[in-house]
Amino acid sequence: MDYFKLxxxxxxxxxxxxxxxxxxxxxxxxxxxxxxxxxxxxxxGLAEQAIRGERLGDLTIMKKGARKNGKLDPEKYMFSxxxxxxVAAKLKEDPEVELSTMKLGVSGLISNGRxxxxxxxxxxxxxxxxxxxxxxRKDRGGLLDPAKxxxxxxxxxxxxxxxxxxxxxxxxxxxxxxxxxxAMDLEVGNxxxxxxxxxxxxxxxxxxxxxxxxxxxxGADRIVVLLHDGVDLEKARNTIAANLAGAGYDVELYSWKxxxxxxxxxxxxxxxxxxxxxxxxxxxxxxxxxNTMTMSVIERTREIGTLxxxxxxxxxxxxxxxxxxxxxVLLGGVMxxxxxxxxxxxxxxxxxxxxxxxxxxxxxxxxxxxxxxxxEAFVLLAVxxxxxxxxxxxxxxxxxxxxxxxxx
Amino acid sequence: MNLVKxxxxxxxYTLGETSVHALNGIDLEINKRDFVAIWGPSGSGKSxxxxxxxxxxxxSSGSIYLxxxxxxxxxxxALAAKRNxxxxxxxxxxxxxPVLNACENVMMPLQIRGVPAPAARKIAEQRxxxxxxxDQFLKRPDQMSGGQRQRVAIARALVGSPSLVIADEPTANxxxxxxxxxxxxxRELNQRDGVTFIxxxxxxxxxxxxxxxxxxxxxxxxxxxx
Numbered sequence: 001m002d003y004f005k006l007x008x009x010x011x012x013x014x015x016x017x018x019x020x021x022x023x024x025x026x027x028x029x030x031x032x033x034x035x036x037x038x039x040x041x042x043x044x045g046l047a048e049q050a051i052r053g054e055r056l057g058d059l060t061i062m063k064k065g066a067r068k069n070g071k072l073d074p075e076k077y078m079f080s081x082x083x084x085x086x087v088a089a090k091l092k093e094d095p096e097v098e099l100s101t102m103k104l105g106v107s108g109l110i111s112n113g114r115x116x117x118x119x120x121x122x123x124x125x126x127x128x129x130x131x132x133x134x135x136x137r138k139d140r141g142g143l144l145d146p147a148k149x150x151x152x153x154x155x156x157x158x159x160x161x162x163x164x165x166x167x168x169x170x171x172x173x174x175x176x177x178x179x180x181x182x183a184m185d186l187e188v189g190n191x192x193x194x195x196x197x198x199x200x201x202x203x204x205x206x207x208x209x210x211x212x213x214x215x216x217x218x219g220a221d222r223i224v225v226l227l228h229d230g231v232d233l234e235k236a237r238n239t240i241a242a243n244l245a246g247a248g249y250d251v252e253l254y255s256w257k258x259x260x261x262x263x264x265x266x267x268x269x270x271x272x273x274x275x276x277x278x279x280x281x282x283x284x285x286x287x288x289x290x291n292t293m294t295m296s297v298i299e300r301t302r303e304i305g306t307l308x309x310x311x312x313x314x315x316x317x318x319x320x321x322x323x324x325x326x327x328x329v330l331l332g333g334v335m336x337x338x339x340x341x342x343x344x345x346x347x348x349x350x351x352x353x354x355x356x357x358x359x360x361x362x363x364x365x366x367x368x369x370x371x372x373x374x375x376e377a378f379v380l381l382a383v384x385x386x387x388x389x390x391x392x393x394x395x396x397x398x399x400x401x402x403x404x405x406x407x408x
Numbered sequence: 409m410n411l412v413k414x415x416x417x418x419x420x421y422t423l424g425e426t427s428v429h430a431l432n433g434i435d436l437e438i439n440k441r442d443f444v445a446i447w448g449p450s451g452s453g454k455s456x457x458x459x460x461x462x463x464x465x466x467x468s469s470g471s472i473y474l475x476x477x478x479x480x481x482x483x484x485x486a487l488a489a490k491r492n493x494x495x496x497x498x499x500x501x502x503x504x505x506p507v508l509n510a511c512e513n514v515m516m517p518l519q520i521r522g523v524p525a526p527a528a529r530k531i532a533e534q535r536x537x538x539x540x541x542x543d544q545f546l547k548r549p550d551q552m553s554g555g556q557r558q559r560v561a562i563a564r565a566l567v568g569s570p571s572l573v574i575a576d577e578p579t580a581n582x583x584x585x586x587x588x589x590x591x592x593x594x595r596e597l598n599q600r601d602g603v604t605f606i607x608x609x610x611x612x613x614x615x616x617x618x619x620x621x622x623x624x625x626x627x628x629x630x631x632x633x634x
Contacts, residue, residue, distance in 0.1 A: 001519045001520060001522075002519070002525065006505075006507065006508070009507035009508070010507055012507075013506070013507050302501075302503065303503075303505055303506075305464075305503075306497075306499070306503040306505070307505075307516070307520075308464070308488065309462070309464050309491060309497050310491070310492065310497065310516055310517045310520055310564075311488050311489065311491045311492020311493070311517060311520045311521065312488065312492075312520050313484065313485045313488040313489070314484060314485070314488075316520065400465070401464040401465070402459050402464050402465040405464065405499070405503070
């Protein structure tokens with residue numbers, strides 16, 4: 001029995017009704033694909049922003065307990081110079097590590113000579129900061145100049161607030177690790193956009209050596225690790241943790257996902273919106289399929305009676321209508337895929353840009369084409385629609401043959 | 409030899425609060441190779457009787473035998489299989505599947521049985537030739553006349569080589585000449601292939617062509633000839 005052929009001909013026979021159903025499925029599927037493609041691009045952008053833009057790297061190594069108690073007793077949780085060299089040597093042996101570099105956090109007051117405000121900053125080795133940044137958003141600036149060991153980068157809003165210009169000097173006032181006040185002049189090497197509205201009015205990127213002098217230490221509070229492309233993050237974390245523990249270092253490792261609250265918040269929000277949209281689309285698709293197939297069953301009641309009289313059993317009748325329902329979903333899926341591709345190409349070509357919440361910079365609205373997610377969404381739609389098609393199909397099988405034949 | 413036997417068969421329907429006695433205590437035997445007309449006025453119980461013999465309805469009481477096997481107590485799937493294997497149907501309104509062409513319609517009972525499409529097509533084409541539709545294989549029902557559609561229905565009824573063909577008012581929607589030709593065709597196939605035909609009619613002119621007649625009135629057999 002060629003259920004596929006029979007189903008397809010009945011779909012074509014009721015062309016207008018089938019088209020409406022296929023359009024409902026197609027538009028619904030396309031809307032899921034486009035939104036999932038958009039958030040895929042957003043997630044990738046946020047990941048890049050965290051790893052390279054905010055210089056979190058893939059992994060951050062801290063002394064055990066530093067994240068919880070480091071602010072209360074920074075000296076205790078600081079890596080000494082000797083420890084830093086030891087850990088760096090160990091990491092260098094790992095072929096999955098592209099770069100490991102030190103970071104030293106600092107906060108205090110910045111003054112232009114007339115007014116002061118708070119700042120938070122990080123000290124990094126300039127060459128390593130450049131490597132870590134890679135090709136990410138070079139238009140934002142933010143690269144330390146290795147030739148200027150006393151020049152730092154001032155975030156755009158902070159520079160604007162203090163009217164600091166490139167080449168001018170500001171004064172940084174901090175508490176050293178031992179609690180004494182220290183002040184040093186800082187040349188404004190350049191200004192840059194942090195990409196984050198919450199930090200763009202208070203952030204400084206400083207050379208590590210300068211920061212160490214400022215805090216009167218030869219250590220650093222964390223080590224940032226950049227992995228080669230394609231390396232499994234969790235696997236690498238476990239390997240590095242085991243190697244360092246084996247070498248006697250009592251450390252804990254955090255992935256960029258652990259440290260980027262913004263990424264996690266955005267992801268939770270978008271995942272919720274995606275579930276909401278998917279649920280609405282699913283309900284629309286289900287109702288379309290059930291409605292179309294119920295109409296088909298009612299209109300073809302006599303045909304059902306005839307087929308039953310010719311010897312079709314209930315299971316075969318059920319299969320007949322289920323296959324037809326699945327075919328409608330398949331056609332909708334094909335239409336939705338083509339629509340997704342077209343809309344994604346057009347939107348990406350136009351290059352819309354917008355300023356997202358908590359961002360200090362415009363980003364492009366881009367839609368990724370993600371076949372795996374599309375396939376998963378389609379399989380879920382197809383499975384649920386098949387189950388939905390069973391409702392009218394079961395209705396068809398329940399009819400008594402003689403009643404179905406007498407149906408007008 | 410009996411092909412169909414009904415013993416004390418009754419059929420009652422409930423319509424709202426009214427109970428309709430469509431058939432009352434029917435005893436009937438039909439032999440192999442018979443060409444039987446069920447005759448009577450509207451509401452006499454002709455269709456109810458054919459529905460029971462054709463295994464598309466179940467009796468309220470009594471027993472039904474097909475080739476000496478009691479079949480009124482079989483389950484739904486078993487009845488479907490019996491219909492497919494042993495019984496062909498010709499309906500008053502032809503009941504062809506509108507999206508299938510003549511050949512595909514005739515193939516249907518074989519495909520339900522699981523016969524592969526090429527083999528089913530070959531047999532269906534043979535049957536269509538036998539009913540005079542050798543040049544109509546690819547036409548859909550809406551492209552054919554009433555007489556042609558009923559020939560397709562007869563070919564479909566015979567394609568599975570059934571022992572029994574049930575035809576409920578097969579000529580009711582046809583003009584007189586076509587009706588006669590359809591009955592003659594059925595008669596010819598009955599005599600040539602030995603298939604038992606039972607058909608209902610209220611047209612007295614068709615009764616001249618049968619060799620056995622069952623007359624019904626108010627759900628009872630009032631006359632049996634042949």
